[in-house]
Amino acid sequence: MNIFPSDQELPTQHLAACFNSTSATYKFYWLLAITDAIQSGQKEIKKEQLFASMLSNAWYTVNYFQVSFGQQDMIQHTVRQLKDIEGLNIDEDRSRIKMRLENSDNPKTRKLLFHFDNQVPHWFLSPWYTGINSRGKIYELSQDEVNQPIYRLYKDRIIISDKWFVYLTKHIRIIRDYVYWNLSLFLQVRNPNVPDIPNKLIKPASRNSLIKQRKFWDYVIDVNGPLSCIYTGKELYKGQYHVEHFVPYSFVSHDQIWNLIPADGSFNVSKSNKLPTLEHYFEPFYAMQDTAIRTYMRDKPNERLLEDYFYIGTDLSTGLSRDKFYDVINPLVTIASNNGFEFLYK
Structure with missing residues (x-):
């Protein structure tokens, strides 16, 4: 044909x-x-x-x-x-x-x-x-x-x-x-x-802005005070952090909020597209995400970015299940590793 x-x-x-x-x-x-x-x-x-x-x-x-x-x-x-x-x-x-x-x-x-x-x-x-x-x-x-x-x-x-x-x-x-x-x-x-x-297949002309995602985390910091970077332990204040992809953007190819957290800016640059080792970083990553969800479900349950969590099968009315969240993140990290992405070792 x-x-x-x-x-x-x-x-x-x-x-x-x-x-x-x-x-x-x-x-x-x-x-x-x-x-x-x-x-x-x-x-x-x-x-x-x-x-x-x-x-x-x-x-x-x-x-x-x-x-x-x-x-x-x-x-x-x-x-x-x-x-x-x-x-x-x-x-x-x-x-x-x-x-x-x-x-x-x-x-x-x-x-x-x-x-x-x-x-x-x-x-x-x-x-x-x-x-x-x-x-x-x-x-x-x-x-x-x-x-x-x-x-x-x-x-x-x-x-x-x-x-x-x-x-x-x-x-x-x-x-x-x-x-x-x-x-x-x-x-x-x-x-x-x-x-x-x-x-x-092609390099985009430019990456999407993360302004909305930064405002999301700014509010979490406004309500709860500074957060601790899961990689360096440094305190993160409003306007003084990078919005970081936990599983690298170069693998997931999206900016959904469930994979984004505030991080120490200098460390984020050096992390590049390396994978986090889950035995070191999943628990603090989950804790930071859980804090954000609890904050928004209490104060701003209609926040549009919360819809991102539904794409991974999360019912926010019952909170963020640690085990279900791990079942989302673990396969992504494993597949990315199998495809040649290197790990970030602590």
């Missing part, structure tokens, strides 16, 4: 067929890299640009959110290696990553980039050349534009045909949305217990 808009002159069914059988992520990221270039008006695109674009698009998903691509996926392995080789941050800006990789003169980086030349550019065209297993033959047929391939293949570049360039430009939003949707389905199968995969 052709899921892309039809065209009287182009075999668009072949583009759809590229995703009939996917055992790795490279097809998704290859087409995203091509559409990145088309959005900037390019028809002739160097391979190193495309490979750098593939890896920069996957960077945040792999290094920040630590989503698994599967044990054999080379994009995941390469992104992790390049982070160390190039000394780039896990949440680096995508355009800076792409520029660094594309222009790197580090031989290790160049070797990792061009590893993808062994398989990706020509096998992506396999729907146009069914039954042909020769890389050289696919290159030759694409250059002669047999069966109207999406691009012509050369040693150091690809060239998008004029008709395909017009088609892709016209329908680029549909095509990119389709790629992201199917990439999210592909990754969700491999990360069945990881929340919110679709929102972990």
Whole structure:
């Protein structure tokens, strides 16, 4: 079935067929890299640009959110290696990553980039050349534009045909949305217990403000006096703390109040996206949350942020059950650890 808009002159069914059988992520990221270039008006695109674009698009998903691509996926392995080789941050800006990789003169980086030349550019065209297993033959047929391939293949570049360039430009939003949707389905199968995969595919322009959540905790401090940071023991006064994700944002991908507490600002920065060890930190975390709920249920039972607790099956009319709350937090920490998040040790 052709899921892309039809065209009287182009075999668009072949583009759809590229995703009939996917055992790795490279097809998704290859087409995203091509559409990145088309959005900037390019028809002739160097391979190193495309490979750098593939890896920069996957960077945040792999290094920040630590989503698994599967044990054999080379994009995941390469992104992790390049982070160390190039000394780039896990949440680096995508355009800076792409520029660094594309222009790197580090031989290790160049070797990792061009590893993808062994398989990706020509096998992506396999729907146009069914039954042909020769890389050289696919290159030759694409250059002669047999069966109207999406691009012509050369040693150091690809060239998008004029008709395909017009088609892709016209329908680029549909095509990119389709790629992201199917990439999210592909990754969700491999990360069945990881929340919110679709929102972990791209780096958001900016994180949500936590103003409402800060006001929530300001009131708790107003009523009860300063709270003690569960990590350092430092007294936390109104306006003198950070709002901290107990289970890292990079795993849960939300700002619900049941996972947020005030914390010592300097410690919160150093904690980064590490996991709290529950044997050390769950009890004080629970106690702080319980204090907040008791305060609001007594004084402001209609506070909107209290609705966040219902998403984890908590009936606030009976208070915050310690055991039920642990049964929510413990699996999240365990799954995040299994996905590669490191623990914060006391």
